[in-house]
Amino acid sequence: MGKGFYISKPLGIVLFGLGAGAVLTIFALSVVYAQEKWKNEVNAIDGTRMVTTAAPHRTSAPSNEPWDKYRLPDALLPEYYNVTLWPRLVLDERGMYIFTGKSGVAFTCMKETNLILIHSNELNFTLTSEMHHAKLTGLGGTSAPAILKTWFQTQTQFMVIQLKGKLQVGKSYWLYTEFHGELSDDLGGFYRSEYTENGVKKVVATTQMQPTAARNAFPCFDEPSMKAIFHLTLLHPRGTVALSNGTESITIDNQEVLQTRFEPTQKMSTYLLAFVVSEFTNIRSPPEANILIRIWGRREAIETGQGDYALNVTFPILKYFENYYNTTYPLSKSDQIALPDFAAGAMENWGLVTYRELSLFYDPNVSSNEDKEWVVTVITHELAHMWFGNLVTMRWWNDLWLNEGFANYVSYLGADYAEPTWNIKDLMVLQQVQRAFEVDALVSSHPLSSQEDEVITPDQIDQLFDTITYSKGAAILRMLSEFLTESIFANGLHNYLHEYAYNNTVYTDLWKKLQEVNADSSIQLPASINEIMNRWILQMGFPVVTIDTRTGSITQQHFLIHPEAVVDKPSDYNYEWFVPITWMKSGSNMGQHWLLTKTASYEPMKTDTDWLLANLNVTGYYRVNYDPQNWERLLIQLNSDHKVGVSLSLKQFKTLSIKIINITLALRTTKYLYKEKEYIPWESAIRNLQYFFLMFDRTEVYGPLQTYLRGEVQPLFDHFKVITSNWTQKPPRYMDQYNQINAISMACKTGVKGCSELTRMWYRQWMKNPDTSPIPSNLKVTVYCNAIAAGGVEEWDFGWQMFKNSTIAAEAEKLLYGLSCTKEPWLLNRYLEYSIDPNLIRKQDITYAIVYIADNVIGQPLVWDFFRANWEYITKNFEDGPFFFGGLIKGITKKFSTEFELQQLQRFQEDFAASNFSFGMQAIEQAIEQTKANIKWISENKAQVMNWLIEQSD
Structure with a gap:
């Protein structure tokens, strides 16, 4: 899972929009704004921190010496490690938390060499003998050459x-070493x-090793293909418990x-x-279960049943x-542990x-x-x-998409099995496919x-660890599974796992x-799977198919x-795809066709009336x-019998360029919404309407x-007011419970009478009795x-106090978002200062707090000024640079739509x-590209949108 999947619900709303609606999406990709439902980026699902969608680039080594190259040479192959670590959970005399360690690794020489390169980062080593940092001995009677010298190459680690x-x-x-390091709070390594x-x-x-942080905990051959067996021992204080990948063998x-020793991995x-070393408890x-399953966490959380589900x-x-x-299942146990501080959504440590x-x-x-x-989707992703x-395991990180895209795809299958009444698989288009479309339509996307x-x-x-890897990867594998059939796909997976195990x-x-x-x-395919799929994974982007x-x-x-x-990125396939087209005519006649060239014709596609x-x-x-x-026939169908239209997946009238579809056609597809009560079409509509709010909330x-x-x-x-007996039930x-959120959120956003009063009434009741909240959990x-937003400092201060007092992560997350909604500039500025303390x-939450405030029309300019003044401090002191920085840039600049804002962004790029x-x-370049798209979209559509809206009020 790693770093690519976690996105909180409010952040999903803030960054990627709210809900859905049939054809509105026809234009939204022209602005390519990632609109994702709460908690569906990742990752984590692998965890998602906000990350920049970035194309990898080649970095030349400073010299031709092997230690100046970032990849390990292929001369040595590790067999097993013996690692002993002792984390100190109290401050030392210098006011630091540290850990000490001893590590040995057995390796085989595959090619003759007089050089050992092993990854090590941020570790201080004890001189073991003859003033060297390591000791080398031979195994099995082999004599080891003496060490000439040792040193550390900082850049290549x-x-x-x-x-x-x-x-x-x-x-x-x-190879034996002794070392110590800092047990810092940077959310990576140890x-x-x-x-x-x-x-x-x-x-x-605790640890987070993916992708390149195991070297921060002990010296190791830190590449995915350098698989080995690990023998681990942890020293830890009385009253704590030690956990690792293997089962605890003995504690002395x-x-x-x-001293806890673990079975070999x-x-x-x-x-x-x-x-992990902690005072956690478990259920x-x-x-009688043949797999030991344990859920670990803070004692209060476990004892109050938060781990039961x-x-x-x-x-x-x-x-x-x-x-x-x-x-x-390859192991005898499955431990799952909830950590108070964790940058990603989750991590699939074996x-x-x-x-x-x-x-x-x-x-x-x-x-x-x-x-x-x-919760169920993340667990499923990780267990997959x-x-x-x-x-x-992938041989190298360039195939990360296969790991994470696959886990993202099958997480919906596993979650659907665990909760069959929820219809979770139906949400994959909204949560993954559309999200991938929006990023993959940028020229700064990548294969x-x-x-x-x-x-x-x-x-x-x-x-x-970005949207392309997780969401596009899932979408591509879903497409492959669909045209092969799920049974062929699953059988192929079995054979793959059987042949390449370990x-x-x-x-x-x-x-x-x-x-x-x-x-x-x-199943008859027009070409080999390799030929078909290479066109989807080796070139960026996707096609618009015009029929x-x-x-x-x-x-x-x-x-x-x-x-x-x-597009300045060449493609061996000239941006042409083998496209599996499924189609339906007037609700009955169905078929499938492969489009293999830029242009083709297919007789069954002809129709004058259907x-x-x-x-x-x-x-x-x-x-x-x-x-x-x-298009007109589809619109007539939608407006005359919208339930049939929904069943026909009219949600796929999605986000085509305004150069292809006129904006008023997109707007016309919303006119039927007043009679729509179902979740999917409303969710779809709101997602795409969110772009209108982003672009126009500062205009007439x-x-x-x-x-x-x-x-x-x-x-x-009104419908939900009735079926809930005036909001009391x-x-x-299940899907109506989701759509009730849409009803109240959109009603308050547009000023429906009684909505603001309803939310303030609930909140004020809570303020009077903080121990018992009358607010429904879903709302x-x-x-x-x-x-x-409707209140003042009293409401804000109460929310802040409840945030500080909260011992339930889900509740804290909701309050973190809610606090960003105030209309008071001084409160927003104070909140910004809090965010970097x-x-x-x-x-782990700084990105979300800042981006939440940026979504507020009043807060956005405050955040932009704050970020430009503090970005170096923030980036140096919080989380991993690329993830943190990319998420902030994307979230802060999403409203940019003027030439002045573009110039400011370009000046920031220079700085x-x-x-x-x-x-x-790369994140800044994407923001500039998006800002230019926003400017262009407004110049071409603002007048049309204004005129159309005025016509509707006549």
Whole structure:
């Protein structure tokens, strides 16, 4: 999972928009604004921090010496490690938290060499003998050459050991080191997390190794293909428990500390190693279960039942994947642990999965439906990795998309199995496919897979944990599964896992296994799977397929937010795809066709009277456009029988360029909403309407827009008022519980009478009795935001106090967002200052707090000034640079739509280019590209939108 998947619900709303609506999306991609529902980026699902969508670039080494290159040479291969670590959970005499360690690694010489390169970063080494930092001995009677000298290459993060003689091919050696490091709070490597229990500060020592931070904990060959077995021992204080990937073998009390030794791990990559020392407690599966499952966390959280839901769904999910992969779970236990401080959403460490508390804990008395859905989806994503990613691992990070895209895709299958009444699979288009479309329409997008030598440095690796990797990867694999059928796809996965277990692969190995299974089936493909899929993963972007129902002609074109934009990234396939087209005519006649060239014709596509709908359920990763007559027939169908229209997946009338579809056609598709009561179409509409709010909330268009949408949402608001008996009951249907959120949120946003009063009433009741909240769990985000926006300092201060007092992560997250909604500039400025004080807001949440404020029309200019004044301090002191910086740039600049703002952004780009930071330029370039798109879109559409809205009020 790693760093790419976590997105909080409010942040999803802020960054990617709210809900949905049939054809509105026809224009939204022209602005390419990532609009994602709460908690669906990641990642984490692998965890998602906000990340910049970045194309990896080649970095030349400063010299041709092996220690100046970022990749390990292939001369040595690790076999196993013996690692002993002792984290100190109290401050030392210098006021620091530290850990000490001893590590040995056995390795085999594959090519003759007099050089040992092993990764090491931010570690201080004890001189072991003869003034060297390491000791080398031979194994099995082999003599080891003496060490000539050792030094550290900081840029490439290597300990370099030069030998007086050469290592012998086929012989094994033992390299021993002693070291110490800081147990810092930077959320990476071996770090500390803190929390307060009964007024006492508690310290947790924990890890996040992905992608290149195992080297921060002990010297290691820190690349995915360098798999080995790990023997780990942890020293830890009495009263604490130690956990790792393997089962605890024995714990010894040596009077000073406890010593816990673990069973050897399976052969695995360094980035999957994990260990935790804490005072946490757990709940576990019953003894009769054949897999030991434990949910770990803070004592208060576990004892109040917040881990119960995770425990209840973990075993069924593991069994589902055993059946899906037709492969037994590879381990004897599954520990899952919730950490107070964790940058990603979760991390798939083999046998010890680490989570944000929000991603593992669920409290039925406080948490919402979305919180519960997030928990089951993240758990499913992480457990999917136990096979795909952990048992079989990518050879290098350029194939990260296969790991994360796959886990993202099957997380919906596993979650649907765990909660079959929720219809979670129906949300994948909204949460993953559309999200990928919006980023992949930028000229600054990048292919899913690249050459290994284009992803070299840690920064370049970090940048791959992005929307393309997670969401486009999931969308592409979903499309492959659809045209192969799920059974062929699953059988191919089984063969792949069976052949490559405990080894490393490249993506073509999977295509090979799928091809072998398909060869024995009746599925006829127009080319090999390798030929079909290479066009989708080796070139960026996606096509818009245009169908002319008058002639039957079908064409494809690379879709960009600027149709005239120049793509400077060459493609071996000339931005042409093999496109699987599914289609339906007037609700009955259905078919499938492969578009293999830029232009083709297909007789069944011709029609003069029937409407035709293509890309059913948006199973293909492409957009569809039609001739004007077919658009009109579809609109008539939508407005005359909207329920049939919805069942026909009219949500796929999505985001085509304004150069292709007129904006008024998109707006016309919203006119039926006043009679719509279902969640998917409303969610779809609101997602795309959000772009209107972003672009027009500072212009004269905003008033007419509010007036028009108020009329559309009023019936929905009234509907829920009735079926909930004046807001006193929960809607009985699961999807209605989601849509009630849309009804109240949109009603308050557009000024529906009674909405603001309703949210303020609930909030004021809570202020009178803080121990008992009358606010329905599903509605808390909306109520907090609107009540604080309508109130003043009293409401804000109460919300802040409740945020500080909250011991439930989901509740804290909602308040973090709600506090950003105030209309008082001085409160927003104070909140900004709070956001960079780690004593007030955890480092893991700084991005979200700042971006939430930036979504506020009043807060956005305040944030932009604050960020420009503080970006160097913020970036140096909080989280990992590329993730943190990219998320901030994207969130802060999403409203930019004037020439003045563009000039400010370009000046900031110049200042940033003059700095010493090696990341972030891609995020700024994307923001500039998006700002230009916003300016162009407003210039071409503002007058049309204004005139259309005025016409609706006549």
